[in-house]
Amino acid sequence: xxxxxxxxxxxAGGDSGVAADSGGVDWxxxxxxxxxxxxxxxxxxxxxxxxxxxxxAAWLGRWLFFDARLSGSGEFSCASCHDPSLGFGDxxxxxxxxxxxxxxxxxxxxxxxxxxxxxxxxxxxQWMQALGPLEDRNEQxxxxxxxxxxxxxxxxxxxxxxxVFGELPDFGxxxxxxxxxxxxxxxxxxxxxxxxxxxxxxxxxxxxxxxxNVGKAIAAYERQxxxxxxxxxxxxSAVAAGEADAQGSSGMSDAALEGFSLxxxxxxxxxxxAGPLFTNRxxxxxxxxxxxxxxxxxxxRYDGIARLLADPFNGAGAYSDDPATGAxxxxxLALGDEQFGQFKTxxxxxxxxxxxxxxxxxxxxxxxVVRYYSLLDQEPLWGHRxxxxxxxEWSDAQIAAVxxxxxxxxxxPLDAELLGPPASPIGP
Amino acid sequence: MSVARALxxxxxxxxxxxxxxxxxxxxxxxxxxxxxxxxxxxxxxxxELDESRxxxxxxxxxxxxxxxxxxxxxxxxxxxxxxxxxxxxxxxxAEMENLAVDAQMPLHGHGMNVDPVASxxxxxxxxxxxxxxHMSGWWEIVVTLGDGVAxxxxxxxxxxxxx
Numbered sequence: 213x214x215x216x217x218x219x220x221x222x223x224a225g226g227d228s229g230v231a232a233d234s235g236g237v238d239w240x241x242x243x244x245x246x247x248x249x250x251x252x253x254x255x256x257x258x259x260x261x262x263x264x265x266x267x268x269a270a271w272l273g274r275w276l277f278f279d280a281r282l283s284g285s286g287e288f289s290c291a292s293c294h295d296p297s298l299g300f301g302d303x304x305x306x307x308x309x310x311x312x313x314x315x316x317x318x319x320x321x322x323x324x325x326x327x328x329x330x331x332x333x334x335x336x337x338q339w340m341q342a343l344g345p346l347e348d349r350n351e352q353x354x355x356x357x358x359x360x361x362x363x364x365x366x367x368x369x370x371x372x373x374x375x376v377f378g379e380l381p382d383f384g385x386x387x388x389x390x391x392x393x394x395x396x397x398x399x400x401x402x403x404x405x406x407x408x409x410x411x412x413x414x415x416x417x418x419x420x421x422x423x424x425n426v427g428k429a430i431a432a433y434e435r436q437x438x439x440x441x442x443x444x445x446x447x448x449s450a451v452a453a454g455e456a457d458a459q460g461s462s463g464m465s466d467a468a469l470e471g472f473s474l475x476x477x478x479x480x481x482x483x484x485x486a487g488p489l490f491t492n493r494x495x496x497x498x499x500x501x502x503x504x505x506x507x508x509x510x511x512x513r514y515d516g517i518a519r520l521l522a523d524p525f526n527g528a529g530a531y532s533d534d535p536a537t538g539a540x541x542x543x544x545l546a547l548g549d550e551q552f553g554q555f556k557t558x559x560x561x562x563x564x565x566x567x568x569x570x571x572x573x574x575x576x577x578x579x580x581v582v583r584y585y586s587l588l589d590q591e592p593l594w595g596h597r598x599x600x601x602x603x604x605e606w607s608d609a610q611i612a613a614v615x616x617x618x619x620x621x622x623x624x625p626l627d628a629e630l631l632g633p634p635a636s637p638i639g640p
Numbered sequence: 641m642s643v644a645r646a647l648x649x650x651x652x653x654x655x656x657x658x659x660x661x662x663x664x665x666x667x668x669x670x671x672x673x674x675x676x677x678x679x680x681x682x683x684x685x686x687x688e689l690d691e692s693r694x695x696x697x698x699x700x701x702x703x704x705x706x707x708x709x710x711x712x713x714x715x716x717x718x719x720x721x722x723x724x725x726x727x728x729x730x731x732x733x734a735e736m737e738n739l740a741v742d743a744q745m746p747l748h749g750h751g752m753n754v755d756p757v758a759s760x761x762x763x764x765x766x767x768x769x770x771x772x773x774h775m776s777g778w779w780e781i782v783v784t785l786g787d788g789v790a791x792x793x794x795x796x797x798x799x800x801x802x803x
Contacts, residue, residue: 327716482776483775483776483777484775486715486716486775486776487715487716492715492716492774492775493716493774494716494753494774494775495753540718540770541718544754544755544756544757544769544770545753545754545755546751546752546753546754546755550750550751551753596749598748598749598750599747599748599749599750600748600775
């Protein structure tokens with residue numbers, strides 16, 4: 213196998229001139245590492261969402277994902293900031309909907325593999341994540357009461373909901389169920405909070421159950437947004453099969469292969485961008501200064517933990533379909549100065565399609581990103597940079613090689629049907 | 641953020657180092673492999689770690705052994721450890737009332753993102769969980785036996801992780 217591999221890689225870097233910059237490459241180690249990063253594994257189960265893998269829920273969720281009525285103004289849907297034509301991101305450093313968001317919008321692609329959601333991990337399930345933007349003043353800016361009424365009053369939507377989740381309560385009594393309302397922490401005089409606080413606790417539960425189920429349906433759709441089978445995957449598969457010309461059959465370029473060796477070697481990228489998702493699914497401080505237009509008091513994971521634990525929609529809460537399993541990850545979270553300025557390690561799959569980059573959209577291109585890791589020419593406002601990171605002082609050719617490798621992680625296109633709403637919320 | 645909060649966190653960040661020293665695990669000495677500990681060492685150099693699963697505590701009073709579950713440990717996956725504590729007479733130290741556990745990456749300057757707790761099993765053994773090593777490399781499991789001036793430590797080194 214090693215001989216075949218050596219033959220298959222004989223051209224690596226030969227034409228690009230990159231290999232000469234990076235010195236001797238242990239190609240056998242590169243070959244061995246390929247199996248650590250491919251293929252994309254099966255989706256992990258989400259026991260907190262009983263409809264996570266039900267086709268009817270995913271169908272309804274696809275409708276809801278593209279439905280701008282799930283916003284206060286009627287202008288913005290999930291797809292406004294997670295646009296299928298932009299890698300399920302929005303191409304902006306910070307998102308613009310009802311207002312401007314505090315952080316860059318992450319892609320939804322492959323997000324069902326995540327352990328935590330949002331840059332600060334303030335959601336522990338995919339369905340909990342889906343609920344956040346609905347009520348955020350800068351995003352969709354609607355409320356759980358408004359959504360319950362929407363589902364109740366739209367005949368098709370109600371039928372689709374009841375087909376998945378069972379009978380919907382009657383929200384027609386405006387005295388019991390005001391048109392809009394939600395908790396507004398720290399603002400008891402806010403009309404939304406006043407409306408919500410005036411409700412009976414049992415009625416609040418009815419509304420929140422529908423709200424949570426809307427999130428669960430959206431999550432069921434998002435679980436279908438999985439893109440593997442990248443050039444890198446095909447190359448790794450060919451290597452594993454001992455193919456004589458793994459590069460040729462997969463289309464993995466010399467530069468991309470050289471970039472992978474740098475990723476594994478002096479770049480030390482794989483320590484955090486580990487495994488087949490190219491992420492360890494945890495949080496690190498990489499030493500970035502706050503991005504333009506972002507808050508100076510963004511403590512990242514430190515604040516995310518507090519928000520996660522206080523949120524009734526977390527995986528251990530009353531709306532979880534398996535609170536005991538959800539509690540496993542919540543009961544022992546470390547919270548201290550180490551969490552200052554930490555943000556989630558993003559997956560690198562499909563990363564070439566989801567510019568800009570970083571939690572504040574600090575960088576417009578992958579070249580800018582890799583150059584930052586080479587220079588480390590910023591300092592964090594909070595906490596300290598991960599000690600693992602040291603300036604790499606890479607040449608332009610080495611940076612280009614790593615970018616070529618990252619570009620090889622773009623997966624095969626999704627089924628076109630998944631890129632837009634169905635004709636009706638009711639599935640076939 | 642309020643001004644008070646900004647000041648609070650500013651002070652906390654400075655106190656914690658505000659730079660490469662900001663972590664809460666104190667001195668990480670006692671590495672059987674002979675590495676320079678703390679900051680300034682090569683963050684990647686795990687060298688030849690002594691990964692013994694049975695060690696003598698710092699004061700020589702206890703022989704402490706651990707077994708992970710599942711075994712082997714996997715990156716970014718929760719695991720538990722069972723600790724067996726034997727006294728000088730070689731018998732289980734069933735009278736021990738306080739035992740604390742933690743783990744850190746001495747050369748990276750951080751610990752775990754979870755806080756494990758240890759529960760006495762009544763027979764001199766303890767079960768501690770959850771642990772999660774979220775990066776590959778040299779991890780150090782630190783077991784504190786007893787409390788106050790009489791406390792002793794046992795340290796286990798792990799080169800995480802295969803696969």
